Amino acid sequence: MRRSTLKILIVEDDPDDVELSRYELVRAGIACDIYQVETEDAFLDALSRYQPDIILGDFSLPNFDGMSALQIVQQITPSTPFLFVSGTMGEERAIKALKQGAYDYVLKSNLARLPSAVERALQEAHQNQIRHKMEQALQAERNLLSAIFDTTGALGMMLDKDGRIMRFNQAAERTTGYTFSQVQGKQFWDVFFPTEEVEPVRNHFLHWHLQSQPLQYQSRWLTTGGERREILWLTTFLQDDSGLALNFICSGIDITQWRQAEDRVHRLSNYDVLTGLPNRSLLRDRLEQGITRVEREQRPGLIAVILVGVRGAIAVRESLGLQLSEDALVEASRRLSGLMQHDATLARFGDTSFAMVLHVQAQDQIAMVVQEIIDVLDLPYHVDGHEGVYLESSIGATVYPNDGDSGDALLQAAEVAMHRAMDNVLERFQFYTPSLNSQVSHRLQMASQLRQAVQKHELILHYQPQVSLDSGKIVGVEALLRWQHPEKGMVSPLQFIPLAEETGLIVPIGEWVLRTACEQGKRWHDMGVHGLTMAVNLSAKQFALNNLATVVRHALDDSGLDSHCLELELTESASMETPEKSIEVMQLLKSMGVRLSIDDFGTGYSNLNYLKRFPVDQLKIDRSFVQDVTSDADDLAIARAVIALARSLHLEVLAEGVETLGQYNVMKENGCDKVQGYYFSKPLAVDDCTRFLLEHTKAS
Structure with missing residues (x-):
């Protein structure tokens, strides 16, 4: 004043x-x-x-x-x-x-x-x-607030209404590695988030101004070095006179270490330290969740609980020490993990035992899983220079809802079954329900013996001649697989071929059949049986292999058989499963000179549009249509239709299962090209077939 x-x-x-x-x-x-x-x-x-x-x-x-x-x-x-x-x-x-x-x-x-x-x-x-004076006071307050903003331990950031960074304090710089000058004026999602997260973060930001209270926002931010930091932000905004957001003020805490500590605690509480697998507690939770999901969704099928006791680990511990025993258990867990499907759980159940929980459509599938477990665990272990270490395993299984309605009940039942298997000298696997054991035991025993049959060379090939109806001469043979069991004698293919398909053994067996048949075909050619075609069946799994053409090429090159003398028979259902891929595979085989034949034609589902594109040479009429062709008008009509179809597609036709003169005459009268069956010869062992071929060669 x-x-x-x-x-x-x-x-x-x-x-x-x-x-x-x-x-x-x-x-x-x-x-x-x-x-x-x-x-x-x-x-x-x-x-x-x-x-x-x-x-x-x-x-x-x-x-x-x-x-x-x-x-x-x-x-x-x-x-x-x-x-x-x-x-x-x-x-x-x-x-x-x-x-x-x-x-x-x-x-x-x-x-x-x-x-x-x-x-x-x-x-x-x-x-x-x-x-x-007021401006000085305001500036002093600004300087104070700026100093607090810049020196506080909390991360500080100010954004404009479009998400551009206006302020960025020292704590934020230390945490992210970015300086204020590097981020100033840039929208924060473009700086701190990978490309795939930019749009979701931006959309989230567009709703910040709708919050009536300060917004708590947690996200993982990228540092300059590419590390992800977990940051908890508390965000509020300044408004203009009309209520629109002018700026967003963000205060954050780097909780990365806290989150990592929580994760470690969670892992220690739910996972086994040695193997990294879920522990017994997490196993029980997942089993209960699986039961709840099956009940809620009314999923068809069963929940199987399989306990695997690795008793051999105790012997390894006593003889080689704790460390080598643990190494062996870790290796066992890796092998078991390799068998798991995406929706299954593998856990460490006890000191020397593991548990599997999986969803199956039928109890027969459990037996196949058990056989796979036995196969992988029976392989020798190499630990710290010790070779030939073996871990004996015993397995128990139970199923929901048959053996219990809760996770604890199922685990208890599976444990009873596992201990029952440990006490059984002859059987390594037991179901909790005894009535199932005999059926499963037989199947497992058959699968195990089939694996041994491959190793012990118990599999042999028989050959059935194929005759031309035009000349009456033998123009080919079909290689047929047989199992000469040392105790049971000759096992029917109907018993072991499906088992080989289920276990995957059909792939190595099929390759052996192909190589053996090609070698035998070459030997017969060298004996003077010229022009003889060797027909070999391909399973659906073989046909689906990416290296099928390579396998066939090696079999031909190693045996010396002319590719035009090899005929590969494909089932109708396998070739039609993925027609476009089938065409590619067939064309690749045809480029090698190999003949192709559709086996069991008429028993599957054919799309004629695809069939006319298949580069095949022959259709085989299934024996089911030949059996009553002389007495059943429908079978005769089908046989005639197949022959007519083949003629229109310029394909040869072979009828299999011809056992009588009447069947032979019907096929000849209707224009069939070739036949095979008991009317001419049953499948013959290699020596018998050799004599048969040489006799007919001389006679002709």
């Missing part, structure tokens, strides 16, 4: 003008003390000693001018108001003076206006002082 007596410094060389100014001020009721100066030195001295409340200055003096005085005031005491009181200034000079900082100007010819001009100048100066 203004003092009671106003201290006025006047820059003026005319004492009369000074008195006139005093007169006008006093007359207006303004008590004043006036100090007059004429030179710059006197002016500077008065500013420091006199400290005026207001300065009045003439525009031009003989030794000093008002503009210079104004500049000095602006430099030394800018808060002191300055008015020009001059005889003549002109508009241009007046505007320049005001721009330089003068509050007003009064002409000496109109000094009556001086008191009001002084009052306004003092009032404006006072307001400017108040404003200046």
Whole structure:
């Protein structure tokens, strides 16, 4: 506020003008003390000693001018108001003076206006002082807040309404590795998230302003080094007068280490330390979840619980030490993991036991899984230089809902079955329900013996001649697989071929059949049986192999058999399963010169559009249509239709299962090209077939 007596410094060389100014001020009721100066030195001295409340200055003096005085005031005491009181200034000079900082100007010819001009100048100066103090206080507060923002341990970030980064504090820089200059003006999702997450994060940001309370937002942010940091943000926003968001203020905590600690605790609580598999607790939870899901969704099938006791680990521990025993158990867990389907669970159940939980359509599938477990665990273990280490295993299984309605009940039943298997000298696998054991035991025993049959060379080939109806000569033989069991004798293919398909043994067996048949075909050619075609059946699994053409090529090259003398028989169902792929495989085989035949034609589902595109040479009429062809009009019609179809597609036709003269005559009369069956010869062992072929070769 203004003092009671106003201290006025006047820059003026005319004492009369000074008195006139005093007169006008006093007359207006303004008590004043006036100090007059004429030179710059006197002016500077008065500013420091006199400290005026207001300065009045003439525009031009003989030794000093008002503009210079104004500049000095602006430099030394800018808060002191300055008015020009001059005889003549002109508009241009007046505007320049005001721009330089003068509050007003009064002409000496109109000094009556001086008191009001002084009052306004003092009032404006006072307001400017108040404003200046407020700005200083506000700036100090800003500096304080900025210092707190920059030095706090919490991550700080300010975004504009479009998600662009406006502020980024030191804690955020330390955590992310980015400096403020690197991220300034960029939308945060483009900096801290991988490409596939950008759009979801951006869409989430667009809803931030809808929150009535501060938003808690947790996400994993990318650092400059590509590391992901888990950050918990608390976000609020500043609004304009209309309520629209202007800026978003984000305060964050890096909880990466906390999250990692939680994960470690979770892992220790739910996973086995040695193998990394789920532990018994997590196994029980997943089993209960599986039961609940089956009940809720009414899924068909069964839940199987299989316990695998690795008793051999105890013997390894006693003989080789704890470390090697644990190494062997880890290897066993890896082997078992390789058998798991995507929706199954493998867990460590006990010190030397594992548990499997899986969904199966039928109980027969459990037997196949058990056989796979036995096969992989029976392989020798190589631990720390010790070769030929074996772990004996015993397996127990139970099923939901047959053997229990809860996870605990099923696990208890499976454990009973496993211990029963451990006590059984002859059987390594037991179901909890004894009635199932004999059926499963027989199947497992058969699968195991079939594997041994491959290794012990118990599999042999018989050959059935194929006869041309035009010439009556033997033009080919079909290789047929037989199992010469050392105790059971000759096992029917109907018993072991499906088992070989289920276990996957059909692939190595099929390759052996192909190689053996090609070698035998070459031997017969060398004996003088020229032009003989060797027909070999391909299973659906063989036909699906990516390296089928390579396997066939090696069999031909190693045996020396001419490719045109090899005929591969494909079942109708296998070739139609994926027709486009079948065509590619067939074309590849045909390019090698191999003949192709569709076996059991008429028993599957054929799409004629695809069939006409198949590069095959022959159709084989299934024996089921040949058996009653002389007495059943429908079978005769089917046989005639197949022959007519083959003729239209320029294919040969072979009828299998021809056992009587009547069947032979029907096929010949209707244009069939070849036949095979008991009417000419049953399948023969290799030596018998050799004599048969040589006799017919001589006779012809």
